[in-house]
Amino acid sequence: MKLIAKIMKIIDMFNEWFGNIVIWISTLMVLVVCYDVTTRYVFNKSSVAVQELEWHLFGFLFLLGAAYTLKHDRHVRVDVFYDKLTEKKKAVIDIIGTLLFLIPFSILVIYTSKNFVINSFLIKEGSPNPGGLPYRFILKSAIPVGFFLVLLQGISLLIRNFLILTGKKEYLEGSQK
Template identity: 85%
Template sequence: MKLMAKIMKLIDTFNEKFGLLVTWLSTLMVLVVCYDVTTRYLFNKSSVAVQELEWHLFGFLFLLGAAYTLKHDRHVRVDVIYDKLSEKKKALIDIIGTIFFLIPFSLLVIYTSKNFVINSFLIKEGSPNPGGLPYRFILKSAIPVGFFLVLLQGISMLIKNFFILTDKQEYLKGADND
């Protein structure tokens, strides 16, 4: 049990710190969008590279921030029944969802994106657009990395919900349960 609690804490700490780092991408993205809008509407200039940078930053933010979002239970949940359930019933639903959906889907995306990313690195893929950004392969590498972080957070959730289901909440003390 103590080993499981250590693993949970290690994953949560890593995803918390990494997630906070990734949140700075949103500030950078706002600055890039402001620059793009200003140059486009005030100076009648437009840059393909700046526009591509906007969606590259959004892609990084979305993919690399997903585990942080999951850790804080801020993902979209459309369920009127779940909110009314006891903590143990919520834990059971989360365990089932993690085992049958989150973990297999994360593993599937990691596995199927492997060749996609490797091929992109091998050809040093860049933008096909004139004036576009080089190094598109870096963005593509965020796909398996992001889903690996989600997989790790799923493991942490599984452990956390196991402790709730088995009345071992003492192992959650000190864990970041925001």
């Protein structure tokens, strides 16, 4: 039990680290959007590169922040019945959902995005737009990375709920929800 609790804590620390990176990405995105709006509406100038940078940053924010959001249980959920359930019943639902949906979907996205990303790297894909950003392959590589982080967090979620279900909550001490 100690080993799987340690694995859970390592995964949680890893995704917490990525979550802190995402915080800085979101700050940068706000600054870029403010710059874009100011130059567009005050100075009547627009830049394709700045506009592409906005959606590149948003892509990184979404893909790299999904696991952090899952770790902190801040994802969208319809809690009509779930909130009223006991902790053990919630654990059963989370285990089933993780095994049936989260893990298989993450594996599917990682597997199917492999060639997409490899081809993008091989041709050193950039923006097709004049004045656009080069290195679009870096953004595309965030797809399997982001889903790998979600997959890891799904494993952590499984471990956490297994410990709850088996009454071994003492192994959750010091871990963040």
